[in-house]
């Protein structure tokens with residue numbers, strides 16, 4: 001048995017009383033939480049820092065791991081997207097799989113125990129099967145043309161079946177408002193409702209996305225021109241992208257909005273009123289990489305939005321580390337209390353993925369993972385204790 005103690009212990013939802021000791025069995029399963037006066041002091045592994053449950057990375061694209069340092073920074077989302085499209089398939093499958101395995105190992109080292117991972121192909125299956133991490137794969141579907149919704153949806157279900165028959169968890173997710181019709185979103189969301197599984201969508205990562213919906217102008221017209229995809233059928237909605245699609249989602253399904261960099265206060269308010277199972281994913285390092293901008297995290301907190309944290313992919317990030325994302329938020333929003341960010345990185349992510357029986361909280365009889373956060377606020381590092 002192991003007895004772990006530290007100056008601070010965070011449960012996943014709150015800081016526990018001083019002198020809390022975690023009791024682990026030899027397989028690193030948490031079996032009890034006690035007070036230090038119940039334990040022989042000499043047996044306790046004492047640490048300096050914050051003990052937390054293992055981190056949940058709510059948004060990643062393992063498939064893009066081989067694109068690290070390949071796409072230019074600060075180009076804006078359209079040129080970033082074009083860069084990914086041009087480069088992602090120019091590498092051998094062997095190299096792509098090796099990059100995924102390395103990224104997976106990096107996440108384990110960074111104290112990440114569960115990942116919500118976007119996939120467009122079956123290439124990540126072997127890495128996920130061999131991993132210590134719990135993966136929930138979001139099979140991502142793309143089709144702005146409503147006429148293509150049914151075909152794309154059927155193909156997505158086939159790909160999801162490949163993950164499921166490899167004993168991997170997953171569901172379906174539309175890519176983004178500008179790349180998924182409301183018809184496609186409705187099919188996906190209804191399917192997730194029937195299977196009681198979460199879904200996800202990239203949201204307002206750029207202001208170009210809102211311009212496209214409100215006025216049918218801006219950079220997305222260039223994108224569709226460049227990839228030679230006519231979009232005559234698309235008509236402006238005179239609303240932001242989020243408010244144009246939010247009612248296509250089933251309001252009782254856990255729904256992840258990823259990025260939210262250009263989400264207005266009004267958009268947050270109206271969406272929260274229309275949909276009670278929204279989760280707002282912060283990927284600050286990717287936002288700085290692509291658009292050099294950050295979402296209004298203070299306002300999201302003020303409006304009681306459920307926050308989770310994601311790394312996005314190595315195509316738009318220097319690493320896959322939740323603690324680095326927390327550091328970036330602390331540097332840019334020093335007023336945000338740390339417990340809000342720690343809960344976003346642990347309990348909230350597990351709640352979104354529907355895995356709180358295993359992860360996200362220091363619950364006896366779980367292998368939730370135990371991390372130690374060391375160092376000063378905004379320069380934290382993480383060590384995996386169990």
Ligand SMILES: [Zn+2]
Pocket residue numbers: 059060061118202258312313
């Ligand atoms: Zn993403």
